[in-house]
Amino acid sequence: MDDSGALRRQRGRPRDPEMEARVYSVVVLVFAEKGWAGFTLDEVARRSGVGKASVYLRWRDKRELLLAAMRDRLEPFRGWTHTGDLREDLKAMARYVFRMYWGWAGLAIMRLWLDARTYPDLFAELQNFYLFGSVKMVEDMVRSAAARGELPASTSPALVLGTLFGVATVQVSMAPPAPDEDVAYRTEVYVNQIVDMVLHGLRTADAGTAS
Amino acid sequence: MDDSGALRRQRGRPRDPEMEARVYSVVVLVFAEKGWAGFTLDEVARRSGVGKASVYLRWRDKRELLLAAMRDRLEPFRGWTHTGDLREDLKAMARYVFRMYWGWAGLAIMRLWLDARTYPDLFAELQNFYLFGSVKMVEDMVRSAAARGELPASTSPALVLGTLFGVATVQVSMAPPAPDEDVAYRTEVYVNQIVDMVLHGLRTADAGTAS
Structure with missing residues (x-):
C-alpha cells in the first residue's frame, strides 16, 4: 500500500x-x-x-x-490482555461492557449494529473494528483457561461473548433511568451474577445435557 | 371504564x-x-x-x-403458560426470542428499546406491553421450578430473561446474513448452548462464589 x-x-x-x-x-x-x-x-x-x-x-x-x-x-478492549485469572478477567470484561453501554458511545454502537442489518456496507466495517478484536480476546481467554483445566475444551467463546454483551444490552436498555450511584451498584450486582452463572454453567455443561 | x-x-x-x-x-x-x-x-x-x-x-x-x-x-408470550418442564420451557422461550429477532418485528422492537432511551415517553409504554408480561412469565417459571427443587430459591428471574433475550440480541445482530436453513440450524445450536449454560449455571451458582 x-x-x-x-x-x-x-x-x-x-x-x-x-x-x-x-x-x-x-x-x-x-x-x-x-x-x-x-x-x-x-x-x-x-x-x-x-x-x-x-x-x-x-x-x-x-x-x-x-x-x-x-x-x-470505541475499539473495545484495545490493548487489553487477560491476566490468567478467569473470574477476574470475565468480571473486568463485563464491567467494561456495562460502563460502555450506559454511555452515549454504547448507545451509538448498539444502534450501529441494528443499522448494519439494513445497511449491509456498514456490517463489514463493524465486524473489522469491533467484533473481530473482541472475539479474538475471548478466544484467547477461553483457550488459556481450557489449557489450565479451568474450562472444558469445548467451551464456545461466542457464547461467553454473547452472554457478557447480551445481558448488558438487555439490562441497560430495559432499565429505567437512575442516579449514577445506583447504576454503579446495580452494575456490580449484575457483573457478579453473570460471571457466576457463566463460570458454573460452562464448567458443568460438558457433563451432559440431561436435566 | x-x-x-x-x-x-x-x-x-x-x-x-x-x-x-x-x-x-x-x-x-x-x-x-x-x-x-x-x-x-x-x-x-x-x-x-x-x-x-x-x-x-x-x-x-x-x-x-x-x-x-x-x-x-408483538406481545411476547401472549397466552403462554409454562408446562413445568423447565428445560423444555426455557428452550421454547429461547426459540421464540430467536425467531422474533431474526424477523422485522424483532428488529423493530430492538430499535424501539434504544429509541426509548432518548425518547422517555416511549419507555413506559414499552414496559407495559412488552417487558412486564415477559418478566411475570419468567418469574412464574422460576418460582415453580424453585418449588420443585429444580432451581435455587435465590435465582434471579431478571438474569434468566436477560440471558435468553440478550444472547439472542447479540447473536442475531452480529451474525452475517445467511440462508434460512442455516439460520434454523444455528438457532437450535444456540438454544441448546444457552439453556445448558443457564440451567447448570443457576443450579450450582448458589453453592458459593469461590472460583
Whole structure:
C-alpha cells in the first residue's frame, strides 16, 4: 500500500486533531440519539461549531465520518490482555461492557449494529473494528483457561461473548433511568451474577445435557 | 371504564381491520429499517397504499400509530403458560426470542428499546406491553421450578430473561446474513448452548462464589 492518499490529504488540508476530537464527540451523540436515518453532516457541523465546509472537506460522506468517529472512540478492549485469572478477567470484561453501554458511545454502537442489518456496507466495517478484536480476546481467554483445566475444551467463546454483551444490552436498555450511584451498584450486582452463572454453567455443561 | 370513547370512534369512522392490518405490517417494516428518527406517517401511508387522510384520521400521530402496531404484532408470550418442564420451557422461550429477532418485528422492537432511551415517553409504554408480561412469565417459571427443587430459591428471574433475550440480541445482530436453513440450524445450536449454560449455571451458582 502506498501513502499517496495520506500525502494528498496532508498537503491539501493539514489534520487538526482538536477539531477532529470535537467532531467525533458530536458524531457519537447525534448518532446515539437518532441512528443512521437521522444522522446528518449538517447537524454534526452545527452542534460541533465546526464549519460545514471543513466537515465536508475532511470527510467524504456520513458513512466515512461515522466509521472514523466510532473507530476513534470505541475499539473495545484495545490493548487489553487477560491476566490468567478467569473470574477476574470475565468480571473486568463485563464491567467494561456495562460502563460502555450506559454511555452515549454504547448507545451509538448498539444502534450501529441494528443499522448494519439494513445497511449491509456498514456490517463489514463493524465486524473489522469491533467484533473481530473482541472475539479474538475471548478466544484467547477461553483457550488459556481450557489449557489450565479451568474450562472444558469445548467451551464456545461466542457464547461467553454473547452472554457478557447480551445481558448488558438487555439490562441497560430495559432499565429505567437512575442516579449514577445506583447504576454503579446495580452494575456490580449484575457483573457478579453473570460471571457466576457463566463460570458454573460452562464448567458443568460438558457433563451432559440431561436435566 | 365506560365505552363512550369506543362508541365515538365507531360512529365517526368505522374501524377497518383489513386496513389496520396492512398499515401495521408497513409500520413494523419502516420502523425496523429506520427507527424513530426516520419513521413518518407519510411513508407508512405511501407504502401501505392507504390514503394519508385515512391514516391521520385513524391515528393521532406517529407515536400512537407505532405503539398500536407494536402492541398488535408483538406481545411476547401472549397466552403462554409454562408446562413445568423447565428445560423444555426455557428452550421454547429461547426459540421464540430467536425467531422474533431474526424477523422485522424483532428488529423493530430492538430499535424501539434504544429509541426509548432518548425518547422517555416511549419507555413506559414499552414496559407495559412488552417487558412486564415477559418478566411475570419468567418469574412464574422460576418460582415453580424453585418449588420443585429444580432451581435455587435465590435465582434471579431478571438474569434468566436477560440471558435468553440478550444472547439472542447479540447473536442475531452480529451474525452475517445467511440462508434460512442455516439460520434454523444455528438457532437450535444456540438454544441448546444457552439453556445448558443457564440451567447448570443457576443450579450450582448458589453453592458459593469461590472460583
